[in-house]
Amino acid sequence: MSVVQTSIGTDHLDFSQPEKGASLASGLPVSVTLQWLRDMMLIREFEVRTMQAYQDRKIGGFCHVYIGQEAVAVGTIAALRKEDPVVTAYRDHGHALARGMDPKYCMAEMYGRVGGCAKGKGGSMHMFDRINHLYGGHGIVGAQTPLGAGLAFGTKYYDTVINGGRSERVTLCFLGDGALNQGAFHEALNLSGLLDLPVIYIVENNGYSMGTSINRGTTMAHAICEKARGYGIRSCEIDGMDVCNVYDAMKPLVDEVRETSTPAFVDMRTYRFKGHSMSDPRKYRPREEEEVYETGDPIGKLRDQLLGRGAIDDDALKAMAKEIRGEVRDSMKWAEASPAPDPAVDLYHDVFVEPMGPYTGTSYPQMIQECEGTQGQDG
Numbered sequence: 001m002s003v004v005q006t007s008i009g010t011d012h013l014d015f016s017q018p019e020k021g022a023s024l025a026s027g028l029p030v031s032v033t034l035q036w037l038r039d040m041m042l043i044r045e046f047e048v049r050t051m052q053a054y055q056d057r058k059i060g061g062f063c064h065v066y067i068g069q070e071a072v073a074v075g076t077i078a079a080l081r082k083e084d085p086v087v088t089a090y091r092d093h094g095h096a097l098a099r100g101m102d103p104k105y106c107m108a109e110m111y112g113r114v115g116g117c118a119k120g121k122g123g124s125m126h127m128f129d130r131i132n133h134l135y136g137g138h139g140i141v142g143a144q145t146p147l148g149a150g151l152a153f154g155t156k157y158y159d160t161v162i163n164g165g166r167s168e169r170v171t172l173c174f175l176g177d178g179a180l181n182q183g184a185f186h187e188a189l190n191l192s193g194l195l196d197l198p199v200i201y202i203v204e205n206n207g208y209s210m211g212t213s214i215n216r217g218t219t220m221a222h223a224i225c226e227k228a229r230g231y232g233i234r235s236c237e238i239d240g241m242d243v244c245n246v247y248d249a250m251k252p253l254v255d256e257v258r259e260t261s262t263p264a265f266v267d268m269r270t271y272r273f274k275g276h277s278m279s280d281p282r283k284y285r286p287r288e289e290e291e292v293y294e295t296g297d298p299i300g301k302l303r304d305q306l307l308g309r310g311a312i313d314d315d316a317l318k319a320m321a322k323e324i325r326g327e328v329r330d331s332m333k334w335a336e337a338s339p340a341p342d343p344a345v346d347l348y349h350d351v352f353v354e355p356m357g358p359y360t361g362t363s364y365p366q367m368i369q370e371c372e373g374t375q376g377q378d379g
């Protein structure tokens with residue numbers, strides 16, 4: 001299988017002749033790039049307010065914000081079709097918003113309220129949105145990698161065997177660099193290579209797994225694509241701090257995976273600006289290192305590029321920021337107003353499977369057979 005070569009950095013972007021309204025990402029109108037700026041700003045504002053709500057004890061449990069990594073979710077998901085499945089780890093608010101989840105469902109989920117996307121039973125790490133084909137949010141490191149393989153197997157089976165056509169969909173399976181050392185990840189890669197599954201494993205390589213730097217905890221940290229090569233899976237490195245670069249590298253890769261129905265692997269270089277979780281004082285890395293990455297803030301970069309080209313001006317930018325602040329504020333109001341789940345009603349519902357279905361097809365689970373005649377009771 002071929003190794004896809006992609007450009008790293010922004011060298012391919014020519015700023016020598018700023019042109020009003022000129023597109024920054026190949027083949028796309030500038031309105032799309034403006035929408036990416038808005039999407040990234042929404043995620044940033046959402047996460048800033050999430051941190052405040054956590055400190056105010058309105059959000060409990062584990063909570064990991066996506067600040068610094070916004071270009072990854074926005075640029076990769078932009079390369080997908082609506083019906084392509086997405087699955088990710090626990091740092092998942094950005095993926096949910098980029099995939100199209102209404103911020104109010106995302107915020108209420110973190111507040112543990114019934115107005116959340118999982119009726120408040122999943123929390124920060126378990127964003128789920130079937131309509132937008134987001135299949136979690138997973139708290140166990142690496143647990144989503146076999147699910148990525150399974151989703152790709154499922155779509156390919158459906159498209160080719162049940163529908164008798166071509167394999168049409170591409171699954172994006174995001175993971176952190178810490179998941180590279182999980183057995184499940186290697187099993188998923190092996191099966192994906194073996195069965196030619198249309199899935200792209202995107203390692204959001206932010207250099208740290210909690211407080212452990214990738215160099216200390218992972219072999220071949222300088223060239224993790226080699227791990228994919230061992231499974232015959234093509235791979236590439238992408239600068240994940242520039243949304244246009246992410247899109248420009250991802251779009252041909254997604255198209256190729258869709259066309260060939262074979263897997264791929266991406267070492268997406270990024271950086272989380274905040275701690276691992278809300279309880280991390282981040283003493284394991286020097287402030288100077290953080291400052292270097294902060295100067296490459298993906299939002300600031302795109303904003304300056306668009307301003308420089310006259311695609312947006314300060315007033316329009318301020319109006320955009322104001323609108324986003326209102327949207328996030330509304331999401332918090334929605335979360336506040338939404339009731340907590342009622343244990344008597346919600347404790348046993350949606351936890352595994354509704355005993356009476358809806359269930360179609362030839363497999364008829366044992367528990368459903370056992371529940372026959374007990375309609376209305378919980379299993």
Ligand SMILES: Cc1ncc(C[n+]2csc(CCOP(=O)(O)OP(=O)(O)O)c2C)c(N)n1
Nearest residue numbers: 091139140141176177178179206208209210
């Ligand atoms: C199987 C498993 N082992 C350990 C943990 C504890 N844990 C939670 S997050 C984390 C670090 C993962 O880092 P990485 O995959 O790089 O993701 P990032 O936080 O950088 O996004 C660990 C070890 C866990 N959730 N699951």
Ligand SMILES: [Mg+2]
Nearest residue numbers: 176177208209
């Ligand atoms: Mg990491």
